[in-house]
Amino acid sequence: MSNLLRKHRAAAIIGAAIVVGAGALPFAFSPPTAIAAAEPSGIIAPAGSFAPIVDVDKPAVVTITTTMKVDTGADVGDSPMDEQFRQFFENQGIPFPQQQTPQHRQSQRAMALGSGFIISPDGVIVTNNHVIENATDIKVTLDDGTELPAKLLGTDAKSDLAVLKVKAPKPLATIAWGDSDKLKLGDQILAIGNPFGIGTTVTAGIVSARGRDLHSGPYDDFIQIDAPINRGNSGGPLVDREGNVVGINTAIYSPNGGSVGVGFAIPSDEAKVIVAKLEKNGSIDHGYLGVAIQPVTADVADAVGLSQPQGALVASVNDGTPAARAGIKTGDIVTAVGSETVKTPKDLSRLVADLSPGDKRSLTVWRNGKSMDVNVTVGGNDDSKQAANDKGDGKxxxxxxxxxxxxxxxxxxxxxxxxxxxxxxxxxxxxxxxxxxxxxxxxxxxxxxxxxxxxxxxxxxxxxxxxxxxxxxxxxxxxxxxxxxxxxxxxxxxxxxxx
Incomplete structure (x- = not known):
C-alpha cells in the first residue's frame, strides 16, 4: 500500500454510512468486506477449507487506486448512489447514519481505493463505476504487488459497472464468470477484495436474499449476502464454491461504517452481458419509453378484469416521449415486450433499458378489458409535462x-x-x-x-x-x-x- 493510503486509513475507518459500494477507500464511499471476519458458525467449507478456491482466485483480484476530481468544498466520498441508498432505507423506516464530517476538505484532488478482478490474460479488469467515477488517473496493483497504469475502456452508471485495461509483461491470472441464476438462499459464497486498504482479504458467508431492489437504477437485482465487506471492497468478486464469479460486491448497509452482515452484489449474469458491451463499445445507450409505472396488485387486476396480478401499470405518460408517440395510455398494463413476459415493473424497466435508441418493439398491453399490441420505437431520455382542462363549481x-x-x-x-x-x-x-x-x-x-x-x-x-x-x-x-x-x-x- 502506498504511504498515502496508510496515512488516510484512519479517516476511512471513521466514516460511516450506508454505503454504496466499497469503492473508493480512504475517502470515498463504503463498500463491503470485513477485515478479519471469522467463518460464520455452521458454515462448512469444502474439505474443511476454502483454501483451494482462494489459491486459484486471489491472484486475479486487484486493488484499484484512483486520483479523482472533487468540487471545491465538497466532501470526498459523496455520490449519487449514496443518496439513492439513503432514500431507499429511510423509506423503509431504517435509519441511514450520517457520515462524520472530515477534518479537512479536499480542494481539488483526492485519492480513492476499490477492488476489481481480471477476466482475460491480456489485462481486462472489471470493477464498479463508482470506484473510478471522476478519476483523472487510475492505477492497478496486482496481487504480487506490481503496480500498473490502467486505461478506462468503458463505464455505465446505470448498472454501476466499469471495465479497465492494463498492459502486463506476461499473461495475467484470471477468474471465470459463474452462473448467478443458480444461486439459492443459503448457498455459500466468498467475497474477495481490499477493505480499508489493508490488503487483499477473503471473507465467507451465504446468500441471504435475491432480487433486492434498492431503487438505484433499472438494473437493481442485487444479491444480498452476509459475508463481511467494507469500504474498499467495491468492485471485488463474489465467488461460489467452484471459485467462479457470481457477483460483484457493490454496497453495504452500515450504521457504524463497518460491516453488519448486510451486503449487496450485482449478479454475474447481469454483469457479464454489460461488461461485454462496455469492452466492445466503451458505453451503453439505454432505451427509454417515458412512462411512470407501478405494480399490478390483485385489486388492480380485478378492477380492470385482468386474470393475473402481473405486468407494469402505466401511471403516467410523458408528452413527446416514445411511449406517447406510440399511443401508450395511462392505465395501460404492459404485459410483454416483444416475446419477453413482463411480470413486474422491474421487468419492464430492465427490458427497455437493454434496448438501444431506435430499436423497434411490440408492447403487449391490457386496455379496456382486452389485450392488444402497440408498436414502439425506443428513444433516448426526454422530459415533458402533461396538461389538463378545467371544470367544476366547487361544491x-x-x-x-x-x-x-x-x-x-x-x-x-x-x-x-x-x-x-x-x-x-x-x-x-x-x-x-x-x-x-x-x-x-x-x-x-x-x-x-x-x-x-x-x-x-x-x-x-x-x-x-x-x-x-x-x-x-x-x-x-x-x-x-x-x-x-x-x-x-x-x-x-x-x-x-x-x-
Missing part, C-alpha cells in the same frame, strides 16, 4: 358510498390555487376520508386529486360517483383510482369487499 359532494368512503369536492379556482394546480386541472378533490372505510386503508388522503376511475377520466365529483357506482353494478370487487398528489400520479385500487 363539496358528501359522498357516503360504502364502496369508497370519501367525501369529494369539485375543483374551483380557489382550490386549484391552494393545491398549486394548473388552472385547467380536472378531477375531484378528496375533501374527507372515513378512517373505517377501504379508501383510508388503501392510502387515500385528504387533498388527493382523483383524476380517473377505472381508466376513465373524470372531470368532477359527480363523474367519480357515477364511475364508482357503475363499477359496483358491473360486479367488480374493487375500483381503480388514478390519484395525483404533490405533482405525482399513482394508481390506487380500493376493494369494494372491505366497504
Amino acid at each position: 363539496v359532494q358528501p359522498s357516503n358510498q360504502p364502496s369508497i368512503g370519501v367525501g369529494l369536492a369539485n375543483l374551483t379556482p380557489d382550490l386549484r390555487e391552494q393545491l398549486n394546480l394548473p388552472r385547467n386541472a380536472e378531477g375531484a378533490v378528496v375533501a374527507s376520508v372515513n378512517p373505517d372505510k377501504p379508501a383510508a386503508a388503501a392510502g387515500i388522503q385528504t387533498g388527493d386529486i382523483i383524476v380517473s376511475v377505472n381508466d376513465r377520466p373524470v372531470h368532477d365529483a359527480h363523474d367519480v360517483q357515477n364511475a364508482v357506482a357503475e363499477a359496483g353494478k358491473a360486479g367488480r370487487k374493487s375500483v381503480l383510482l388514478l390519484i395525483e398528489r404533490g405533482g405525482d400520479k399513482t394508481f390506487v385500487a380500493v376493494p369494494f369487499s372491505a366497504a
Whole structure:
C-alpha cells in the first residue's frame, strides 16, 4: 500500500454510512468486506477449507487506486448512489447514519481505493463505476504487488459497472464468470477484495436474499449476502464454491461504517452481458419509453378484469416521449415486450433499458378489458409535462358510498390555487376520508386529486360517483383510482369487499 493510503486509513475507518459500494477507500464511499471476519458458525467449507478456491482466485483480484476530481468544498466520498441508498432505507423506516464530517476538505484532488478482478490474460479488469467515477488517473496493483497504469475502456452508471485495461509483461491470472441464476438462499459464497486498504482479504458467508431492489437504477437485482465487506471492497468478486464469479460486491448497509452482515452484489449474469458491451463499445445507450409505472396488485387486476396480478401499470405518460408517440395510455398494463413476459415493473424497466435508441418493439398491453399490441420505437431520455382542462363549481359532494368512503369536492379556482394546480386541472378533490372505510386503508388522503376511475377520466365529483357506482353494478370487487398528489400520479385500487 502506498504511504498515502496508510496515512488516510484512519479517516476511512471513521466514516460511516450506508454505503454504496466499497469503492473508493480512504475517502470515498463504503463498500463491503470485513477485515478479519471469522467463518460464520455452521458454515462448512469444502474439505474443511476454502483454501483451494482462494489459491486459484486471489491472484486475479486487484486493488484499484484512483486520483479523482472533487468540487471545491465538497466532501470526498459523496455520490449519487449514496443518496439513492439513503432514500431507499429511510423509506423503509431504517435509519441511514450520517457520515462524520472530515477534518479537512479536499480542494481539488483526492485519492480513492476499490477492488476489481481480471477476466482475460491480456489485462481486462472489471470493477464498479463508482470506484473510478471522476478519476483523472487510475492505477492497478496486482496481487504480487506490481503496480500498473490502467486505461478506462468503458463505464455505465446505470448498472454501476466499469471495465479497465492494463498492459502486463506476461499473461495475467484470471477468474471465470459463474452462473448467478443458480444461486439459492443459503448457498455459500466468498467475497474477495481490499477493505480499508489493508490488503487483499477473503471473507465467507451465504446468500441471504435475491432480487433486492434498492431503487438505484433499472438494473437493481442485487444479491444480498452476509459475508463481511467494507469500504474498499467495491468492485471485488463474489465467488461460489467452484471459485467462479457470481457477483460483484457493490454496497453495504452500515450504521457504524463497518460491516453488519448486510451486503449487496450485482449478479454475474447481469454483469457479464454489460461488461461485454462496455469492452466492445466503451458505453451503453439505454432505451427509454417515458412512462411512470407501478405494480399490478390483485385489486388492480380485478378492477380492470385482468386474470393475473402481473405486468407494469402505466401511471403516467410523458408528452413527446416514445411511449406517447406510440399511443401508450395511462392505465395501460404492459404485459410483454416483444416475446419477453413482463411480470413486474422491474421487468419492464430492465427490458427497455437493454434496448438501444431506435430499436423497434411490440408492447403487449391490457386496455379496456382486452389485450392488444402497440408498436414502439425506443428513444433516448426526454422530459415533458402533461396538461389538463378545467371544470367544476366547487361544491363539496358528501359522498357516503360504502364502496369508497370519501367525501369529494369539485375543483374551483380557489382550490386549484391552494393545491398549486394548473388552472385547467380536472378531477375531484378528496375533501374527507372515513378512517373505517377501504379508501383510508388503501392510502387515500385528504387533498388527493382523483383524476380517473377505472381508466376513465373524470372531470368532477359527480363523474367519480357515477364511475364508482357503475363499477359496483358491473360486479367488480374493487375500483381503480388514478390519484395525483404533490405533482405525482399513482394508481390506487380500493376493494369494494372491505366497504
